[in-house]
Amino acid sequence: MVVASGSGVANLNLRKGKVGSSYNNVMKGGDNSDSECCSSSSMVEVERNPSCISFTTFNILAPIYKRIDPKNQSRRESDSRSSWLSRNQSILNSLLAESSSIMCLQEFWVGNEELVHMYEERLGDAGYHLFKLARTNNRGDGLLTAIHKEYLSVVNYQELFLNDFGDRVAQLLHVQSIGPVLQNQMGTLHQEFLIVNTHLLFPHDSSLCIVRLHQVHQILQYVELFQRENRLKPMPIILCGDWNGSKRGHVYKFLRSQGFVSSYDSANQYTDSYADSHKQWVSHRNHRGNICGVDFIWLCNPNQPRKPLKTSWAEAVFSILKYQLRKASLSEDDAFTFLKGDNCGDAVTYFNFYEALRRVKLVDVPNGLCFQQFQDLWNQADVDGNGVIDLEEFKQKIWNSTCPEPMLESFSDCMEDANTATEHEAIGFKVKNAMLFPREAERGHWPENYSLSDHARLTAVFSPAKMRCYGSQNYS
Structure with a gap:
């Protein structure tokens, strides 16, 4: 275990995890609500290019948090085995129907052995390596990241413990494609990238803005540290999870200033001016009954100019x-x-x-x-x-200062070039498609008959793209 230096709001610990664990046997989802959880136009049908990589992020609402009686807020779904078992079987059905290359789940009920075993068996039998991480102080829930071993191998896996007000954690994985995705004069090229799965603190009041900002700052610090210590070549960084904040928030603007783009907004050409005149997409109906867009799959390509993190x-x-x-x-x-x-x-x-x-x-x-x-x-x-x-x-x-778009201090002047191979050539991603389910969420509506979770499922498909990068990324 490594203790982070220079921490403020949170002391973040980093722990290496085991790479690769497979599971056998099938547990069938004994539930009849597949019509609710399986979209008729899943990403599998939308994009079948074998060189593409699909990502799904989904907060599956831990039964210990799901309220089942409006008149008695202390009653939770965890008190009813038949309820949480049926709902999670449906969730698994939906995930397996989507069959993304990578699945990032939040609010995974790590404290219940039966539920954990069910996910391990069904996802393991479908060909996924599973990595789970509990929140600190025995909160009961945590994260689950599943990597499809037929398409991807995990080079390294590390666990990040923020040890902060919300007992938040994150998972960091260095992943490589099994097969080549592109070819140049030097031979075939494999896709490599870093992926983070996390779940930020809920903004119960404005005083927690600084805590949430620091959580993201700590995660990005560790991504940079990981890249330096492992002497990694330039590669894409993907951040998946429940960010508990919208496009209007400080976290969103901070990530934009660091060169990240929201895959859903990019795929669907959402802009601030568009959102001003159209109903904005949503992905969550919170415990207060408000609907908002808080679930993101962020992409930062290796050719993306980035400000110094401290700035x-x-x-x-x-x-x-x-x-x-x-x-x-x-x-x-x-x-x-x-x-x-x-x-x-x-x-x-x-x-x-x-x-x-x-x-x-x-x-x-x-x-x-x-x-x-x-x-x-x-x-x-x-x-x-x-x-x-x-x-x-x-x-x-x-x-008059803003937290603007990526820019200003462009210390890697980059451009795409599909023909020239140099020592600065890298493979990045292009966003091919992105989809929310239930589909009503894309139009700013929350269907009353949706009961899989209080979050929508977000899936994005990326395709590989050659990029030329001059200079090196700035790590400060």
Whole structure:
């Protein structure tokens, strides 16, 4: 077990896991609700190219969390074996009908041996290697990642423990295609990529924005560490899971600034302007009855320009600070005055800045920023390094700053080239298709007769693409 350095909100531990475990015997799903869980136009029918790789992410709603009596919130599905058994058999039927190359499940009930055994048997018999990981502090649920061994092999597997407020975890896998996907002058090329399966904290209130942002930051830090320590060549990174946040949130914008694209939005050409005039897709009806889009399969190709991670993180925190100030109905001038505090001058001092962040509950609170994180923020805001933040620096770094699209510091000037093979050639992915089930979720509706989970199932199909990368990725 390796303890992460430089952690703040969370101390993230990393543990190596066993690669490759197969299971035998079949347990048939004794359930008659296949019509509900199996789409008539699954991704299997949409895309049959053998070089393509399909990913499914699905929060399957652990029975220990599924409420079954509106009048008695303490009653859960876990109290009724017949209920959770039938529903999970249907879930397995739907997953096996989809038969994706990789399945990433969240809220997998690791605390129930019978359910775990059922998934191991049915998915194992269908040809999948299974990797499961429980959340810390015996929460009862966790993650399950299944890799189809006929098409893919797992080179390395590691478990990430955030040890944070929500006891969150993540799985990191280095995967390679069994067969070649492309050919160049040097011979055949195999697809390699990194995949992460995770489930972020639910935003019970705005004070947890910083915790959720830090969870993603920690995961990306470890992906970069993993790439460095294993001296990996440039390859795609795929992040799957329940992110518990929408396209309007800080986490979404942070990942965009790191070069990631949402596969569903990319495949269906969703943009912010489109969402403004059309009903946006959804993937979750939460315990409050609200419907929202929170499940993502993120893709970052090896030729994608990326900001330094520390820079993107600071911009995201400044975005949270601005949100808190505007939430208090402060104008630009009022916000600057708030940051100045009792300072009579025309600048924000180090002490004033700390006190302002304390008042908006970003520091000096449980799960808030640690000293080093605050120091990094200060260094970003004090552009000229003179020990204070003047009005122009405030406007540039906080008030008018955004967490923008990938860009700016493009330290790998890349382009696609299908004919020229160089030592900088890499194989990335193109998003071929993406689909939500139930299909009504794509139109912003949640069907009342859908009962597999409180989440929709998201599947995306990627095809390999040659890419030329000049220089190396920046890891900071």
